[in-house]
Amino acid sequence: MTAPLLRLTDVSYTYGSYLALNQVSFDVEAGQLVVLAGRNGAGKTTLLRCIAGWNQVTQGQVDLMGTSIYQAERSMRRNLILVPDTPPFYNDLTVGEHLQFIAQVNRLANWRGTAQDLLKRFGLTASQAALPAALSRGQRYKLALCMALLVDPQLLLLDEPFGPLDPFSAHQLWDDLWARRGRGKAVLLSSHQSPLNVRPDRYLFMEGGDVVADGTPDDLMDALHAGSNSLDDLLRATIEHAERQAPAQEA
C-alpha cells in the first residue's frame, strides 16, 4: 500500500503556553484539492507552517511521501512549497528576474515558456521589469504564486490566497489549481473565502487548534445540516456545531 502524499499524525504546536494546534491528524492524497477553513486564530496558518517545516512541531509527525520532513528537510523542498499570505521578495530583483533566478537556481528545464505563460495569466507581463516594492499587495501575491507554480511542487500550500486577489484573478487561480489536481499534484490552501460556485475535493474545518470536520462538501452539508455546500454555510454550520459540542464535552 503506497503512503499518502501528506500524512499528519497527532501534530501539536504551542506558542509559549498557548496551544495553537492540538493533536491534528489527517492525510492528503495526490491529486486532491483541499481547503482548510476556520475562524481567525483557529490555527490554519500555524498548521501550514508546520507542514512546510517553517515551525518545528511540538509533538507528532509530518510525513511527505512516506518520509518525515524533519529527517529529509532539504530533499523534500522541491516537493513542497508554501506561499504565505504576505510573501517577501528580493528587493533588488525585478519580477522577471525573480522567476529567472528561481528557475535557474533550481535548474528547471524549459522554464521560459512556463514563466511567460504564468506572468500572462496573472496579468504581470507589463510589470516584468518592475521591482516588487513597486507592486500592489495583490500583484505581490500573484508574483509569489508564479514563483511557486513555476517550480511546480507535488504539494502546494497556500495561505489565504484569495484575500489579496480580485475576483477575476481568484477564478484564474482556482482554474490553475484545479488543473494541477488533474495532473496528480495536490493543493492544500487555507481560506475564509473562495471564488463563487467552486467546490474543492475536501474541506478541513479547524476550531481552537483542532480539525473539527473533514469531508467532501456534500458529505459535510448532510452531516452538519448546513443550508448548502458553500464554504460560508459549511463554516457557519461547523462553528455552531462545535459550540454546541463544547458545553457537552465540558459537562
Next chain:
Amino acid sequence: MLPVLWLRWKQIQGIFNYWLRLVDYDTKDQDIMNRAFGLYLVLFMAWWTAGMWAIAAGFIAQIGSALPAAAAQDVLTVMPTLVFVGQAILIMLKLRSSPYKLSSPDIAYVGGSPVQRTVPVTIGFFGDLVLPSVLSVVSISFVAVALNQRLGSMGAVMVALRSALAVIPVVALTWAVAWLVGLARMVAPGARRRSALWLAPVLLLPLPFVVPGVVAWPGNVLASILVGESVDLSVVTPVVLVAVALIALVSVMGSRVNMIDVADESLIYARLREIGNLRWMAPSVYRRARSQFQAATHKPVLHLPEAEGLAMLVARSALTYIRNPIDLLKLLFAVALVQGGLAMLAYQLPALLIVVWLYAVAVAPTSSLTRVFSADADDPSLRQFLPMDSLRLLLADAALPMALVILVSAVLWLLQPVPVMTALLGLVLIGLLTLLLVLCRGSSLLPLTSMRAHVSYGVLAVIGLGLTLGAGLLLGGMLAAVVAGALVVVVLASLVAAA
C-alpha cells in the same frame, strides 16, 4: 516658532517616557514612591556614567601609555585630512536627499501649515546636530586622554575637556556647510533632477593639496588642541564665528525651501520613523524595511545574467552589489578590520589593543558582506526555493564581497615593507580573517543550536576572531593565528552547514 518648538519638545518627551517606562518609571505618576524611584534612577545613571567613564578612561590611558611618542605627530598630520574627508562625505549624504526631513505627522501638520519655513528647518538643523556632537565629544575626549599621557592623568583630562569644547564648533561648522549645500540643491531650480549631483563632492577631494591652509583649517585647529599643542581655547574663536555665520545662512536658506519638495524626499524617512523604537528593539526588521523602502525608489540597472545552480547565486549576488554600490563601499570597513588585525600581529602591537579591535569588529557595519545571504536566510519563504545547504549558499552569496575584500587587503598588505615569510602568512591570514567575518555574520543569521536559537554576531565575532588574534598575540606569531583561525573556520563552517 513656539508651537513647533513645543511640538518637538513633546516628541522628545515621548521618546524619554518610552525608555523610562521600560525601566518601570511612569512620568505621569505623582506618587511619592514613584518620584523616589525616579531620583534613584537619576543617581544610579549618574553613578553608572561616571563609573563607566572612569573605567574607559583608565583603559584608554593604558593604551595611550603603550603608544609610540610619534603618535601625536601622526594625529597632527592625519586629523585635518580626516576632518576634510568627513566633511566631503557628509556633503554627499546631504546632497542625496533633503537635509531637512519630515516625519509622517510633520508632512501633514508642519509641512501642510503656513508656518515660516525658517523655523522648522532651523530646529531640524539643531536636532540633526545633537547626536554627532555628543558622539564627537565622547570619542575626542578618549583620543585626547590616550594621546596626552605624557602630561600626567590631570593634564590629559584637561586636554580632553578642551578638545571636547573645541570639537563642538567644528562639528557645527561641518554640519552647517553640509546643510547649506543640501538646502541649495533643494532651492536651486533644476538641481533636484540631477541624480548624480551627490557625487560632486568627490571633486573637492584634491583641494587639501591645492589650498591646504583653507580646507584643513578646522581640522588643524582641532588637532593642535587634541595633542596639547594649543592650551588657549581662543584659537577656536574664528571657527565659532564662522559656524554661527553658516548656521544663520542655513536659517535664511531654510526660508526658501518648498515643503512639497521636502515631503517628497522625506517619504522613506517618514515611513522609517513610523517603525519608531522597533529600530532599537528589532534592528533586523528595521534594516529589512529600510532596504525595501529604498529599493522602491531605485531603477534597476543591468539584467540578471544567465547561469545555473550555484553560479546563478554568484551572478545574482554580483547584480545585487552593482545595484547597491553603497554596499560595495561599506566593504572598506571589513578591509580596515582585516588590516588592523594583520598590523597587530605583524608588528606585535600592545596586546590590550585587541579589545579595541574586537570592539571595532563587533560594531563596524560589515553586514554588507552577507547582504545577499541575509535576504536568502531571513525568511523561510525565499529559502524554500534554494535547494542547497546553508554553507554552500553562504559561500556562493558572499563569494564576490569576500573576493573584493581579500583583493584590496592583499594589495594594501603587499605594499607594506615586511619580510617574505610574514607577507605570505599575512596573505593566508587575510583570507582567514575575511572568511571568519563572513562565517560569523552568516552564522548569526541562522538558528544554530538544537533549540533553534540565534547567536548574535557580536558574540560569535568576539569569540571567533578573538581566539584567532589572541592566539597570534599570546603565542607571538602569525602562524599560531593561522592555525587558530583555521580551527575556528572549521567549527563555524560545520555549524552553518548543519543549520
